[in-house]
Amino acid sequence: MTTATRGTMSVDWESRVDYDRLRGERLARLRAKLDESELGALLAFDFANIRYMSSTLIGTWAIDKLIRFCLITRESDPIMWDFGSAAKHHALFNPWLNQTHSHADADPHAPHHNAVRPRAEGGSRAGISTLRGAFPPDAGIAEEVARKIKRELEKFGVANEPLGIDVVELPILFALQREGIDVVDGQQVFLEARRIKTPDEITLLTTAASMVDAAYENLHEFLRPGVRENECVGLVSKTLYDLGSEFVEGVNAISGERCAPHPHIFSDRIIRPGDPAFFDILHSFNGYRTCYYRTFAVGSASRAQNDAYRRAREYMDRAIALVRPGATTADIVSVWPKAQEFGFPDEEAAFALQYGHGVGLSIWEKPIFSRLVSFDNPEVLEEGMVFALETYWPSADGIGAARIEEELVVTKDGCEVITKFPAEELIVTGKRYYTFNGPLPTIRNSQSHLNTPWGTADTSLTMPATAASSNLP
Numbered sequence: 001m002t003t004a005t006r007g008t009m010s011v012d013w014e015s016r017v018d019y020d021r022l023r024g025e026r027l028a029r030l031r032a033k034l035d036e037s038e039l040g041a042l043l044a045f046d047f048a049n050i051r052y053m054s055s056t057l058i059g060t061w062a063i064d065k066l067i068r069f070c071l072i073t074r075e076s077d078p079i080m081w082d083f084g085s086a087a088k089h090h091a092l093f094n095p096w097l098n099q100t101h102s103h104a105d106a107d108p109h110a111p112h113h114n115a116v117r118p119r120a121e122g123g124s125r126a127g128i129s130t131l132r133g134a135f136p137p138d139a140g141i142a143e144e145v146a147r148k149i150k151r152e153l154e155k156f157g158v159a160n161e162p163l164g165i166d167v168v169e170l171p172i173l174f175a176l177q178r179e180g181i182d183v184v185d186g187q188q189v190f191l192e193a194r195r196i197k198t199p200d201e202i203t204l205l206t207t208a209a210s211m212v213d214a215a216y217e218n219l220h221e222f223l224r225p226g227v228r229e230n231e232c233v234g235l236v237s238k239t240l241y242d243l244g245s246e247f248v249e250g251v252n253a254i255s256g257e258r259c260a261p262h263p264h265i266f267s268d269r270i271i272r273p274g275d276p277a278f279f280d281i282l283h284s285f286n287g288y289r290t291c292y293y294r295t296f297a298v299g300s301a302s303r304a305q306n307d308a309y310r311r312a313r314e315y316m317d318r319a320i321a322l323v324r325p326g327a328t329t330a331d332i333v334s335v336w337p338k339a340q341e342f343g344f345p346d347e348e349a350a351f352a353l354q355y356g357h358g359v360g361l362s363i364w365e366k367p368i369f370s371r372l373v374s375f376d377n378p379e380v381l382e383e384g385m386v387f388a389l390e391t392y393w394p395s396a397d398g399i400g401a402a403r404i405e406e407e408l409v410v411t412k413d414g415c416e417v418i419t420k421f422p423a424e425e426l427i428v429t430g431k432r433y434y435t436f437n438g439p440l441p442t443i444r445n446s447q448s449h450l451n452t453p454w455g456t457a458d459t460s461l462t463m464p465a466t467a468a469s470s471n472l473p
Helices: 019-036 047-056 086-095 141-155 170-178 189-193 199-220 229-243 303-322 329-335
Strands: 041-044 069-073 079-083 122-128 163-165 183-186 247-255 274-287 291-299 357-358 363-370 388-393 401-410 413-415 427-428
Touching: 019 041, 019 047, 019 069, 019 189, 019 199, 041 047, 041 141, 041 189, 047 189, 069 141, 079 086, 086 122, 086 199, 122 363, 141 170, 163 189, 170 183, 189 363, 199 229, 199 274, 199 291, 199 388, 199 401, 199 427, 229 247, 229 274, 274 401, 291 303, 303 329, 303 388, 303 401, 329 357, 329 363, 363 388
Parallel strands: 041 163, 079 122, 163 183, 291 427
Antiparallel strands: 041 069, 069 079, 247 274, 274 291, 291 401, 357 363, 357 388, 388 401, 401 413
């Protein structure tokens, strides 16, 4: 079972993640996609693509610097250029790079992957890009990068074929072009290779999600009136790092009237009684990410907030019910509301509220689910895909909103949800209060801000027809 979690360490007494197999299968998938393309080579500056190709890492502090680069050609294994000390470390501890070889040196009668002769130069080398322009342009750094790349392209006989690049600084691009290299978009080749996850990748993604399960458990215990959004971010981050996360990419913590419209950033707002609060937790375990929303009510909820949650949950359940091999992204988004139904003029204005995206070494991979693009450009779901589905609905009293996200693995006959913290109904956090007449209700119509008809009415009775469902009264 590929979605099982058996611990975060490798052990001798149980089969867990096989990292040699992970490295080999990722590289094989990338090489296959390169062979299918019209490109002679791929050059990566993006951290996720570099890791997928070379299985190297120097720390997430460098994730946005575009300073390190990695090349693979049709006739060679990856060549990694990195900070000098990091390159030396790779040479010592990354033997799969030390043993890189030329396929041009192989026996022409042998299978493509067998019996090759190691190159004199290793696959880990010192090299640096322009530090996003911090180096003086006259220092010639961009030109040196271009010379390094051209030398390898010529060595392996692909200098006259297109070079695909994922992302690139303009000085590097111009320097490559001056060397006569035909630079084209290579990002699609990388993303096509990463579209289907291997069993080891699925295990790592599931393990990453299990760590967020734990973070939500701690957050549920902590969340109460008087704490601030930024304190919630700190608690979640500590929980994840204590469990072995390598990088907490972000924690969205949104509460009260900040929930609508969704600002996508936490603040220092103090959480108050009756507030809605939703969170998105993004982190990585051995590179594999999560994108995982949950919504809570603090102390109690209005009927409008509870209705918003039921609407978001219903749209989620309808979408999950359709996930199986052969279905398309258009099928999924067809059961989600149009932008105009929840207060936006068009799908671009509402982008990423009713949304889906692949999850892997980065949080937004193929396939993409959105009414903005999926009807005209549907993508077919395949076994082994891992993606997140997100739904959102603002509460009609104008105070809050609900946000839910589930991560799924496409199986041979359906899907499996790997985000396990409960989300079937709205969860109320914080201390339970008691009055003379007994426990204070968790749905309260007498809160001071509920002075509108939507604050006191049973809103489920007036739901638009597009949201009607047998699961809703």
